[in-house]
Amino acid sequence: MNRRMMRKVTNVVALCLSGLATAIGLFFLGAILWTLISNGVAGMSVALFTQNTPPPGSSGGILNAIYGSVVMTLIGIVIGAPIGMLAGTYLAEYGKGTRLAAVIRFVNDVLLSAPSIIIGLFIYEILVIRMGHFSALAGGVALAVIAIPVTVRTTEDMLNLVPQGMKDASTAMGAYPWRTITSIIYPAARSGIVTGLLLAVARISGETAPLLFTALNNQFWSTNLRGPMANLPVVIFQFALSPYKNWQQLAWSGALLVTVTILVLSISARIAVSASGGGAKR
Amino acid sequence: MNTAAPAIDTRHAAKQRFREVLFKGATLAAALLVLILLGGVVLSLLQGSWPAFSHFGFSFLTREIWNPVTDEYGALAPVYGTLVTSLIAMLIAIPISFGIAIFLTELAPDWLKRPVGVAVELLAAVPSIIFGIWGLFVLAPVLQRHVQPALIEWLGPLPLVGKLFHGPPFGIGVLTASVVLAIMVLPFISAVMRDVFETVPDVLKESGYGLGATTWEVIWKVVVPYSRTGIVGGIMLGLGRALGETMAVTFVIGNAHRISPSLLAPGTTISASIANEFTEAVGDLYTSSLVALGALLFLITFVVIAAARFMLMRLDRRALSSV
Numbered sequence: 001m002n003r004r005m006m007r008k009v010t011n012v013v014a015l016c017l018s019g020l021a022t023a024i025g026l027f028f029l030g031a032i033l034w035t036l037i038s039n040g041v042a043g044m045s046v047a048l049f050t051q052n053t054p055p056p057g058s059s060g061g062i063l064n065a066i067y068g069s070v071v072m073t074l075i076g077i078v079i080g081a082p083i084g085m086l087a088g089t090y091l092a093e094y095g096k097g098t099r100l101a102a103v104i105r106f107v108n109d110v111l112l113s114a115p116s117i118i119i120g121l122f123i124y125e126i127l128v129i130r131m132g133h134f135s136a137l138a139g140g141v142a143l144a145v146i147a148i149p150v151t152v153r154t155t156e157d158m159l160n161l162v163p164q165g166m167k168d169a170s171t172a173m174g175a176y177p178w179r180t181i182t183s184i185i186y187p188a189a190r191s192g193i194v195t196g197l198l199l200a201v202a203r204i205s206g207e208t209a210p211l212l213f214t215a216l217n218n219q220f221w222s223t224n225l226r227g228p229m230a231n232l233p234v235v236i237f238q239f240a241l242s243p244y245k246n247w248q249q250l251a252w253s254g255a256l257l258v259t260v261t262i263l264v265l266s267i268s269a270r271i272a273v274s275a276s277g278g279g280a281k282r
Numbered sequence: 283m284n285t286a287a288p289a290i291d292t293r294h295a296a297k298q299r300f301r302e303v304l305f306k307g308a309t310l311a312a313a314l315l316v317l318i319l320l321g322g323v324v325l326s327l328l329q330g331s332w333p334a335f336s337h338f339g340f341s342f343l344t345r346e347i348w349n350p351v352t353d354e355y356g357a358l359a360p361v362y363g364t365l366v367t368s369l370i371a372m373l374i375a376i377p378i379s380f381g382i383a384i385f386l387t388e389l390a391p392d393w394l395k396r397p398v399g400v401a402v403e404l405l406a407a408v409p410s411i412i413f414g415i416w417g418l419f420v421l422a423p424v425l426q427r428h429v430q431p432a433l434i435e436w437l438g439p440l441p442l443v444g445k446l447f448h449g450p451p452f453g454i455g456v457l458t459a460s461v462v463l464a465i466m467v468l469p470f471i472s473a474v475m476r477d478v479f480e481t482v483p484d485v486l487k488e489s490g491y492g493l494g495a496t497t498w499e500v501i502w503k504v505v506v507p508y509s510r511t512g513i514v515g516g517i518m519l520g521l522g523r524a525l526g527e528t529m530a531v532t533f534v535i536g537n538a539h540r541i542s543p544s545l546l547a548p549g550t551t552i553s554a555s556i557a558n559e560f561t562e563a564v565g566d567l568y569t570s571s572l573v574a575l576g577a578l579l580f581l582i583t584f585v586v587i588a589a590a591r592f593m594l595m596r597l598d599r600r601a602l603s604s605v
Contacts, residue, residue: 011496015389021381022390022398025472028465029405032416039419086312094306095313104313107320109591113519115526115583117553118323121576124560125326145319152316176298178305206409209528209553213560233411237529240415251415259412266407270400 033259040256043249052221053235056244062254064221068136068231069258072215073205075140075225076147080204081197083144084151091152092159093181105156112149119145120210128214136222136229139215143204150203154196158189191272198269202262208233232258327580330573333566342574348539348555350563355571357578359539363549364579367456367531368524370545371463375524376517379468383475384501399476406469414533417462418454422534425461426453430546448544452536457545459535466530467520474516474594478509515593522587526579528553552579 047061054060087104095101123142128134162185170180186193216228217238232254239251334342334355345356386399430451437447482505490500506513536548537558550558552575563569 007496007499011498014498014501015384018381018384018389021378022385022402024378025382025402025405025468026398028468029401029408031420032405032408032412035416035420036412083312083315086309087316090309090313094309101313104316106588106591106595108316110584110587111316111320113522113583113587113590114323115528115553115579117526117528117556118327118576118580118583121330121556121560121573122323122326125330125573126322148316148319176302178302179298181305202407206411208409208411209557212557216561233409233529236411236415237532240418241533255412255415259408262407262409263404266404267400 036252036256036259039249039252043253044256048250048253053219053230053239053250054246055219056242056247059246060250062230062232062235062250062257064218064230065232065235065254066257067221067223068215068218068229069205069233071223071225071229072136072140072143072211072231073201075137076143076204077197077201078144079141080144080147080200081151084148084200085155085193087148088152088155089159089181091156093177093185108149108152111145112153115209116146116207117209117212120213123210123214131226133226134214134216134228135226136215137225139211139229139231140225142210142214143207146207146210147200147204150200151196154199155193158192158196159185161192162188195269195272198265198272202265202269205265206233206258206262208237212237323580327573327577331570331577333570334574337567338571342571343578346539346541350565350568353565353567355568357552357571357575359541360550360552360555360575361578362541363456363535364525364551364553364582366545366549367460367463367535367551368521370457370460371467371524372517372521374461374464375467375471375520378464379471379475379516379520380513382468382472383479386472386476387479388497388501388505402469402472405465406473409529410466410527411529413462413466413530417458417530418533421462422453422458425458426451430457434546445543446545449542449546451546452548454534454536454548455546456535456542456549459531459549459551460545462530462534463524463527466527467524470523471516471520474519475509475513478512478516479505481512482508511593515590518586518590518593522583522590525586526553526583528557532557552576 045061047059048063049061049066050063051059051061052064053062087108091101091105091108095104119142123138123145127138127141131138166184166188167180170184171177175183211231211234215231215234217234218228218230220230222229236251236254236258239247239254242248338345338355342355342357343361344358345354346358347354347356348359349355382402386395386402390398430453433447434449434451438444486504486508487500490504495503531551532554535550535554537550537554538548539550539555542549556572556576560569560572563572
């Protein structure tokens with residue numbers, strides 16, 4: 001009897017602890033969002049979106065940083081997405097089952113989890129040193145290097161979900177593989193691929209470490225891709241660590257902006273998948 | 283495939299074949315580029331770190347000194363900081379992630395599973411710089427005022443363990459960085475654990491219940507042993523993230539190049555050193571030493587991540603698409 005009680009008590013305690021663990025996880029998400037909102041909303045104003053980063057002590061906004069982030073994220077996705085999609089296509093179709101594909105898949109997984117600051121060092125070595133100066137272009141390329149493994153992974157996963165019967169039917173009609181892929185498989189996997197792209201954008205738009213010594217930062221408005229350019233993550237980093245109250249406020253507002261953007265992207269990616277009725281498990 | 287029916291215009295067929303070669307070549311080139319990227323990363327790190335390694339030799343790894351004025355650098359303090367913060371982070375994160383994974387797979391009613399699962403995944407989507415700024419302005423003061431004094435008072439006088447909790451409560455330091463890291467890797471580990479728990483066949487669990495086992499006994503004696511490799515793989519994956527995490531740590535570690543026995547004291551990690559000092563580094567040896575740190579970090583994380591991926595390879599890749 002005693003042993004049975006013990007088992008029951010152990011069971012209840014263990015299950016309560018697992019509930020508690022979940023509560024802890026959710027608490028931190030809530031705490032972080034609450035901090036962002038309570039600190040960030042105070043700084044929301046028209047000036048935030050219409051003025052450039054100010055010198056310490058005077059008012060301003062983060063227009064140049066927003067612009068820079070958008071530009072570099074675009075460069076990253078414009079370079080990274082096609083390469084990632086093509087490589088993912090190779091893994092899922094042409095190279096399926098080959099040893100080369102297995103190696104590439106493994107290397108891609110390693111790149112996917114590699115520290116992003118290493119990517120920053122890599123781009124610094126091959127681009128910044130060659131060009132002789134920091135540039136928005138280098139920042140965009142660094143983001144592309146981070147976007148590629150994400151896109152490869154999602155593209156391969158999504159293409160694998162397309163029923164084999166559809167591919168066979170197309171082949172039976174005499175279509176070459178490229179025709180099958182572009183006219184049958186891509187359209188069938190469209191929502192999944194779009195989801196992958198959204199997730200890639202979400203991933204790179206918050207990256208800070210790879211931009212620190214590629215794009216650097218710029219206090220002024222700049223559209224020159226070959227020069228340093230302001231961007232939200234690095235501005236948040238520098239301003240949050242500064243002793244100036246107005247800079248810290250701008251950092252909080254920028255942080256809120258980045259987080260809301262990324263969470264909206266992630267949530268819409270999930271909706272895109274579930275709306276398509278198939279695709280990934282979640 | 284290459285025997286075009288006579289009815290088909292041969293020029294059309296040739297065009298099709300040409301496009302096939304073109305498209306196939308493009309996908310192959312893109313796939314090879316992934317390999318080239320990794321090779322490029324390795325080569326550029328080696329090239330950039332060569333001056334430091336050739337100048338300091340093996341002593342680069344064993345010395346604690348980090349002095350830009352006399353141009354002497356050693357990697358011991360940042361390597362130590364990287365390993366210790368990640369280790370503590372894992373100690374905190376593993377049990378919590380395990381609890382979350384169990385809650386999501388075995389306990390939560392269906393209507394709760396999805397929202398809680400999505401919330402945990404959103405935590406994974408929050409960029410690391412946000413964890414940094416939150417850690418600095420919210421977590422560090424709370425730890426400084428409420429947690430660290432208690433640790434110093436209760437654990438400080440103990441033999442052996444006490445050494446870890448000596449000194450004033452700075453707020454920022456190794457412990458705070460570890461806590462922030464733990465929160466960051468939580469969603470990654472629990473996502474993998476949940477996915478591997480879901481691969482356990484229902485029949486196995488039902489046999490456990492059929493023998494009269496409690497929910498916990500089924501989890502501990504059926505689910506966990508069945509998914510052991512996946513669990514370890516998930517933990518390693520989280521460890522890989524913790525080792526390389528930059529921004530969150532940079533905010534709260536204090537950036538002090540010394541090894542202190544106390545967890546409350548400021549320290550540094552490899553990634554925090556690079557993030558803090560790289561743009562300000564003057565002189566080739568200084569820059570090269572930082573790149574050498576990066577090379578060490580890459581080596582450490584590569585081993586951990588490769589091991590993790592190897593363990594997770596057997597699992598259904600689709601089940602792990604969230605990481």
